Amino acid sequence: MANATLTISSKNYSSWSLRGWLLTKFSGLPFEEVVMPADDPGARAELLLLSPSILVPCLFHDGIKVWDTLAIGEYLNEVRPGARLLPKERAERAHCRAICGEMHSGFAALRSALPMNLKAHFPGFKVWARAQTDIERIVTIWHECLAQYGGPYLFGERTCADAMFAPVVTRFVTYDVKLDADIVAYGERILAMPEMRQWIADAQQEAEEIDELDVEF
Numbered sequence: 007m008a009n010a011t012l013t014i015s016s017k018n019y020s021s022w023s024l025r026g027w028l029l030t031k032f033s034g035l036p037f038e039e040v041v042m043p044a045d046d047p048g049a050r051a052e053l054l055l056l057s058p059s060i061l062v063p064c065l066f067h068d069g070i071k072v073w074d075t076l077a078i079g080e081y082l083n084e085v086r087p088g089a090r091l092l093p094k095e096r097a098e099r100a101h102c103r104a105i106c107g108e109m110h111s112g113f114a115a116l117r118s119a120l121p122m123n124l125k126a127h128f129p130g131f132k133v134w135a136r137a138q139t140d141i142e143r144i145v146t147i148w149h150e151c152l153a154q155y156g157g158p159y160l161f162g163e164r165t166c167a168d169a170m171f172a173p174v175v176t177r178f179v180t181y182d183v184k185l186d187a188d189i190v191a192y193g194e195r196i197l198a199m200p201e202m203r204q205w206i207a208d209a210q211q212e213a214e215e216i217d218e219l220d221v222e223f
């Protein structure tokens with residue numbers, strides 16, 4: 007029986023749930039999922055008890071509650087150092103933290119114009135100029151990491167950074183964003199990870215379409 011739980015919400019729509027879930031999977035910490043239905047008002051009261059921010063993801067482990075995705079990544083790196091969620095070298099760790107921070111606090115135009123929706127596909131989607139600026143910055147980050155560390159993941163082996171950017175990979179597919187071949191190949195590697203395949207399969211099983219979440223989640 008796992009002594010950790012991770013509270014998440016919709017696997018189709020919740021990009022932060024996906025990031026927290028991937029971080030926990032990458033860490034190797036056994037955990038049970040607690041899935042809060044996103045559209046149930048009663049669930050919000052319960053979520054308040056589970057997560058002080060009333061947001062997901064929230065990790066509960068050994069009597070310790072950790073909410074907010076960056077904090078979850080740092081916590082998991084401490085309790086599971088062998089999983090190397092952060093790179094071994096200090097300079098690489100700094101680089102990894104910097105781009106995770108950029109994802110955590112930035113790219114608002116991309117997040118609102120191209121919300122995560124794994125079941126949807128919008129061929130020829132017209133990307134708004136400010137979202138395009140975000141896309142270009144993300145592509146630059148990925149190019150630099152892949153060139154500097156040699157792939158196959160952003161820092162060679164899988165780290166927090168791949169979990170933080172995984173929902174961007176799915177957005178690029180959903181919204182038919184045109185990309186260079188090496189960026190497409192990186193995205194394909196992320197989508198081919200067994201954890202990602204499992205998450206997407208679970209998302210496909212989610213019955214409901216939540217209209218308001220098509221806007222921003």
Ligand SMILES: N[C@@H](CCC(=O)N[C@@H](CS)C(=O)NCC(=O)O)C(=O)O
Nearest residue numbers: 020021022061062063074075076223
């Ligand atoms: N800064 C937070 C963001 C978390 C967040 O925005 N989570 C969304 C789901 S993707 C949420 O819990 N929404 C709950 C709601 O709107 O009821 C983090 O890093 O974990």
